[in-house]
Amino acid sequence: MRRVLMVNYYFPPLGGIGSLRALKFATYLPEFGWEPTVLAPRDGAYYRDPSLAFPEERVVRTRSFELSRLGKRALAAGGTDTEPAVVGPLLGRAREMVRRWIYRPDAQVGWYPFAVSAGRRALRARRFDAIVSSSFPITAHLVARRLQRSAGLPWVAEFRDPWTDHLEPRDPRRRRDEPLERAIVAEADAVVVPSNDWADLFRRKGAREVAVITNGYDSADIPARHPPNGFVVTHVGSLYPDRQDLSAVWPALAALRGSPGMEGLRLRFVGDLGPAVRREIETHGLGSLLEVTGFLPYRDALAQMAASSVLLVAGARDPRPLLKGMIPAKVFEYLGTGLPVIYVGDPATDVAALLAGQPRCHRVPPGDVEAARSALRAASTEVPGERALGAFTRRELTGRLAAVLAGLAG
Template sequence: MTPRQRDKILLVTYDFPPGLAGVRRVVKFAKFLPMFGLDPVVLAARPDDGLPSDAEALAQVEAAGYAVCRTPSLDAHQVRRAGRKLREAFRREWSKLDETAKQPPPASKAPVASPAKRPSRAAGLWRAISPWFLLPDDRVGWLPFAKAAAWRMLRRQPVRYVLTSSYPNSAHFVGRWLKRRFKVTWIADFRDGWTQNPYFARYPTPLHRWWDARLERSVLREADLILTVSEPIAAHLRKAGGGDRVHVIPNGYDPDDFRDIEPLEFDRFTLGYTGTLFMQRSPESFFAAVRALLDNHPGLADQFQVVFRTQFKPEHEAAIREMGLENVIFNWGMGTYREALQLQMSADALLVLEGEAPNAEIMLTQKIFEYLAAGKPILAAAPRGALSDLVRRSGAGVVVEPDNVFQMKERLFELFHDMVPYRPDVELIRTFRRGEQARRVAELLGKA
């Protein structure tokens, strides 16, 4: 048998371990593509130490042995955090010189705002003003560093393929630039939508919307191959200029990730949630449903709990207190990826939340595939679209309207009493294994 020809593929992604969000897809491409003659090298931004991190995931990447080039970035988030560190260092040094800084303020003075609250105000201000002058996104300051590093990498070693993965969409301009200069085959991978993204496509004027759509079309016209995670996103990308070069390769799960995880033991029925909560992905309607469930069935208070692995906002914590749910709803923090999987494997049922918003039908969160692999009934509070369709097609749970408290309360009661139909389509779920998805990428490149 003739040995498979091996080629280098450069994977360009802003986020990579030890970061937690948005890293799984590229990490798994890097793991499985070598089985099909594609040896990865990775180009990523340096990790942001102001965000949750996962040392275990970083150790796995380092053990895999492929090269990872990390560059600086002048994107707004990292610059803002660097400025905050500088201010904090200045305050520390100043307090050493100013002995009065150690004295409590006079009682007549108003209390000084906690420094911990300042970044959130700055972040809110930044979110309001950045869409006015940063397109396609607020990571565009990474581009000069990424292009320079990619240039050096391709000058040193032959690279046949370049795969750029978004969000952020800025990453695709590295691929376009490399294609023009090195004649590589460029694959543009969209983990999220671009101009129809319900979270990030915020335009202060019609001119901004027009210009961002123009940037999107320029990427779609030049990419040799376009991948995305759901059919609603694919339909838009085809119409916007991608045509028949657009292919759906959904997110998925890696069975190896679930091995050697010791399940937790709970003394009551446990509904688990893992992942981020932001913007319209709010848990407050769900909290109200739990409160309504306990009001109707007070005896469940000692037999039922909800465990989150996420980051609550102050308003989420306040809502739990106001509804008297402190002994029923718990947040264990984001934790590592393996800790999230441990909760998924240990809970009696799993919760996914996706709010109503323009274009929300395109959303297909990564964790739904892990939930399917964990083999537990799913309660999905989600609008019509890719996410709700998958839950129904897979036979793995029930769907309710995102803000329908009554529906959620009724389904929670049915979950507790094992009345929710759970007939998972095992063959469908097996198609979401990460190795299968890497094989499909290789097929599209003529490597399998």
């Protein structure tokens, strides 16, 4: 069996999509002839998810110097690994300067020396055939690049999201980081991204080989459907008002409230809900129907998802090019439940194309209240059922990563 060293800052017990994706790759790679060893921090600065676990004997844990924790301690203004410190204008400007000029390339750069040292020891102790790193953080790629230069192994760099393209054109960080981004992309033997549009983006940046490996789902993770008491409209995960817009849904729900099929209407957010979106919802008289769970471990979030009537996807609110390739990871678990799905966003995106090929999936352009009303009416009458999702199982997707590794390792 061949061996691969996976460089992942986000890995269980840390939570989040990046951690889950790495966990699933590490779990299924042995089925395709690859034995993974994961290089990860011992005490990373992020929330813990007790529902995610991996055998510790296959993980190399390292120290990490967490700059974000140090900064919050210096500011003496509270904050946690997932919440910023509350500061005034002066300290706020100081914090922004630190983020802009000291967190280079990111706040996890304090992991770099420990990860490189531990990675070198691991490479000396056993024979490896390839290295895979995943960002964010970009620091993981810097670690992998240093190890690759020492060991001469094939290196796959995964970008779960674009890097410098998220920054405004005039942002000095963009001009500063673009040369490093292009160097990483050019030096990696292959680049992995989760969508077709972002694959084109990284080809333009000079990637030699680009593989598209979407996020996915595990049927074993999806709990049995539990029909809710009433009509429950659920959104899972974070909502980003600067690039997503569900505002068409609120007046549509208000107009349909109490109509046949909509009895016992509830609007559930699994995760946090920002004050601006909450005000939008309350403006339409839906405040009394609102449920906000706050953060939940992965498996508890899936249980809330399965106990719903219809699931909401917030897509791109406008045709900005970068947003075309954004496929929310939860979409695949949504599809796996068999429940109706309503997508609100730009119809010319990768996620809209994905949903167009699946039954019981409705697409609503941003701001189109009538289309949202029609989608909700249709969803209220639909019976959940299986979908053809073989291409999006975690096992199948891991097989694609294994094929990339095999092609490079020879």
